[in-house]
Amino acid sequence: MKAKLDAIIQREQAEYLDNLLPASDSLLAEMEDYAAEHRVPIADREVALFLEITARATKAKRALECGMAIGYSVIHLLRGMGSDGRLVTIDPSDEMIAAAEGYFDRAGLRQQVDLHKGYALEVIPQLTETFDLLFIDAVKEEYRGYLDLALPLLRTGGVVICDNLLWGGQVAGEIRSEDQKASTEALREFNHYFVNHPQLRAQVLAVGDGLGYGVKIE
Numbered sequence: 001m002k003a004k005l006d007a008i009i010q011r012e013q014a015e016y017l018d019n020l021l022p023a024s025d026s027l028l029a030e031m032e033d034y035a036a037e038h039r040v041p042i043a044d045r046e047v048a049l050f051l052e053i054t055a056r057a058t059k060a061k062r063a064l065e066c067g068m069a070i071g072y073s074v075i076h077l078l079r080g081m082g083s084d085g086r087l088v089t090i091d092p093s094d095e096m097i098a099a100a101e102g103y104f105d106r107a108g109l110r111q112q113v114d115l116h117k118g119y120a121l122e123v124i125p126q127l128t129e130t131f132d133l134l135f136i137d138a139v140k141e142e143y144r145g146y147l148d149l150a151l152p153l154l155r156t157g158g159v160v161i162c163d164n165l166l167w168g169g170q171v172a173g174e175i176r177s178e179d180q181k182a183s184t185e186a187l188r189e190f191n192h193y194f195v196n197h198p199q200l201r202a203q204v205l206a207v208g209d210g211l212g213y214g215v216k217i218e
């Protein structure tokens with residue numbers, strides 16, 4: 001156990017780390033502003049950067065994402081994957097897709113994105129390719145379903161990353177409102193399933209809103 005369990009989540013440290021992050025370029029800053037203005041739940045900056053660094057470090061070339069929103073995480077992943085990287089992403093929202101496509105064009109990444117309009121639980125079973133990296137970031141109650149469907153498509157040695165596993169503190173603490181109950185309870189169950197999964201070596205990191213991070217071992 002850590003000597004000081006709450007060390008990295010104290011406000012002072014969190015603010016320091018936030019200020020330490022490298023500046024977003026103008027396109028990413030515009031996306032962050034758009035998300036804030038329209039209340040679109042994009043990944044925290046440190047999570048997005050973690051995705052880019054992981055894609056680059058693992059030399060991932062094919063990634064699958066569940067839950068695209070305006071494409072903020074997609075742009076980070078593809079920047080980490082390089083010009084021969086390809087990313088399959090899934091989102092049911094026309095509004096999100098329209099916004100994301102505009103950003104992909106401006107980022108010069110449109111040709112590298114294979115965008116499926118639909119629900120991840122329905123789209124993943126139609127996929128046949130093999131992936132190096134899986135990013136789960138859609139309906140919290142469905143995380144286990146996404147993992148079960150997508151894990152056979154991930155190569156051994158491939159990486160799984162899941163966002164929001166601490167769900168604003170609710171997973172380890174009190175549930176704030178009735179409408180958060182199902183998602184929080186699902187994430188509590190998912191976290192145990194994820195870290196004990198026989199095909200994964202995995203843990204939950206205190207990064208962003210709680211980041212699941214695992215590697216497929218068999």
Ligand SMILES: C[S@@+](CC[C@H](N)C(=O)[O-])C[C@H]1O[C@@H](n2cnc3c(N)ncnc32)[C@H](O)[C@@H]1O
Binds near residue numbers: 042090091093137
């Ligand atoms: C948290 S946001 C994704 C943020 C994005 N990954 C990022 O960091 O920029 C969740 C997205 O999942 C989408 N979504 C909702 N239900 C879904 C489903 N069943 N399958 C896939 N995506 C879904 C929503 O439309 C929303 O855009």
